[in-house]
Amino acid sequence: MLSLHDSSTRRQLLQIGAIGLGGLSLPSLLQAKSKAPSFLLDRSVVVLNLQGGPTQFETFDPKPQAPREIRSITGHIPTALTGVEFGGSFPLLAKLADRMAIIRSYRHGISSHGPAAMHVMAGGNPTGAMMGALFARVAGLTDPTTGMPNNTLVTPPGMGEKYKGLYVSVDRVSQTGSLNPSYKPFDPSAGGQILDNMKLNVENGRLDDRRSLLTRFDDLRRRLDTSGRLSAATEFQQQAFDVLARGVSDAFDLNKESPELLARYETGEFEPTDAVKKRNAYAKQFSPIALGRQMLLARRLCETGCGFVTVTCGGWDMHGGGKEFTMRDGLDSLTPAVDRAVSAFIEDVEARGLSKKILLVITGEFGRTPRINKNGGRDHWGNLCTLAFVGGGLNMGTVIGRSDRTASEPDSNPISSSNVLATVMHSLFDIGELRVQTNIPRDVEQIITSGKPIAGLV
Structure with a gap:
């Protein structure tokens, strides 16, 4: 393997082609560019999973005409769409509603955390594999052009020690069901199949530290550029080097962004107050909210070739009662963080001309009960769930479906997880192209091609 010592030789540089990513050498991955599957569109998906069960009332369906014990406790705010209102803690997103598609009739009927979370992330498919795993099974473990993992998970701890975040369940968003476990998402904060295979023999250690990866490759590039050895490599070998030195490693380095953009995304200030932590035992685990940095990283990963990114944000199980957040205490921190992070993402992606190439899906395992309980919380509710889409070439500036007067179930156009x-x-x-492929398992192909998309979006 390639050495990072001063005795590096041209022969050792050429051995970069043997660095494995998902069982393939980097040059072979790059050479596959011209052989990219015809059925694979030039798009990426980011799923923002609000773990615990985000309320439909205080997000996208505030029901201002409902009785006080039902309607949004954060009030309501007009949006860029005439006659459409959001919860009162979403002023930034309200201005961008014309770039969004809000689904107000999504239901699956499951009100238990684990089963509901896995059902939503799998789209209810019979294999039990999460959508990201299905994508990786068909598209491949890595992007053929850049070598980026095609299925990646971004959790709060991955953003740094101070962002330990509230507890999030990785298992509930990373199941591969009956598919091979190799299709689990790559978790840059905790290892994963791709990371295990991306090795250099440096003091016999694995490069599982992104900062170490960045530092070592930057040092090597400087020395090789100075010596002229890099120019001796073949075209694909030089590109392979760039994948590691400037592609994969750089994608994880948020310091490559301008201070202004980092500030636009920053959500660390929304940490619950000491008073809130004293009232809610669960909140004592809560650190500064990392969601803004997570969303920025998701955008960078998509730009570098990752096809499916799952971003987790915990804390939405707001029952009240001294353990979990009350609605008021939880929403005071979480909804402003979502408002800032998601609005920054939408505007950033649009400014880069990527709105049609990156689809953002905002959801959680279920919604919350129509009535506020005696503890100031809302309980689990699978009969109506929070769901919104942004970009990805879909039709935006629309509200699909309608909930009943108490936002407890669909009143029109019910949407299922299979539709999602x-x-x-x-x-x-390209579904037509995918149907005629012979190298994809029939059951996987059927799951992907036989479903009915949400009418009005596709």
């Missing part, structure tokens, strides 16, 4: 799965897969694949 089909919508996401239609954004990622």
Whole structure:
């Protein structure tokens, strides 16, 4: 393997082609560019998973005409869409509603955390594999052009020690079901299949530290550029080097962004107050909220070739009662963080001309009960769930479906998890081309091609 010592030789440089990513050498991955599957569209998906069960009332369906014990406790705010209102803690997103598609009739009927979370992330498909795993099974473990993992998970701890975040369940968003476990998402904060295979023999250690990866490759590039050895490599070998030195490693380095953009995304200030932590035992685990940095990293990963990114944000299980947040205490921190992080993401992606190439899906395992309980919280509710889409070439500036007067169930156009799965897969694949492929398992192909996308979006 390539050495990082001063005795590096041209022969050792050429050995970079043997660095494995998912069982393939980097040059072979790059050479595959011209052989990219015809059914794979030039798009990426980011799923923002609000773990715990985000309320439909205080997000996108505030029901201002409902009785006080039902309607949004954060009030309501007009949006860029005439006659459409959001919860009162979403002023930035309200201005961008014309870039969004809000679904007000999504239901699956499951009100238990684990089963509901896995059902939503799998789109209810019978294999039990999460949508990201299905995508990686068909598209490949890595992007053929850059070598980036095609299925990646971004959790709060991955943003740094101070962002330990509230507890999030990785298992609930990373199951591969009956598929091979190799299709689990790459978790840059905790290791993963791709990371295990991306090695250099440096003091016999694995490069599982992104900062170490960045430092070592930057040092090597400087020395090789000075010596002229890099120019001796073949075209693909030089590109392979760039994948590691400027592609994969750089994608994880948020310091490559301008201070102004970092500030636009920053959500660390929304940490719950000491008084809130004293009232809610669960909140004592809560650190500064990392969501803004997570969303910025998701955008960078998509730009570098990752096809499916899952971003987790915990704390949405707001029952009240002294353990979990009350609605008021939880929403005071979480909804402003989502408002800032997601609005920054939408505007950033649009400014880069990527709105049609990156689809953002905002959801959670279920919604919350119509009535506020005696503890100031809302309980689990699978009969109506929070769901919104942004970009990805879908039709934006619309509200699809309608909930009943108490936002407890769909009143028109009920949307299922299979509709969500089909919508996401239609954004990622040319379904007609995929149907005629012979190298994809029939059951996987059927899951992806037989579903019905949400009418009005695709």
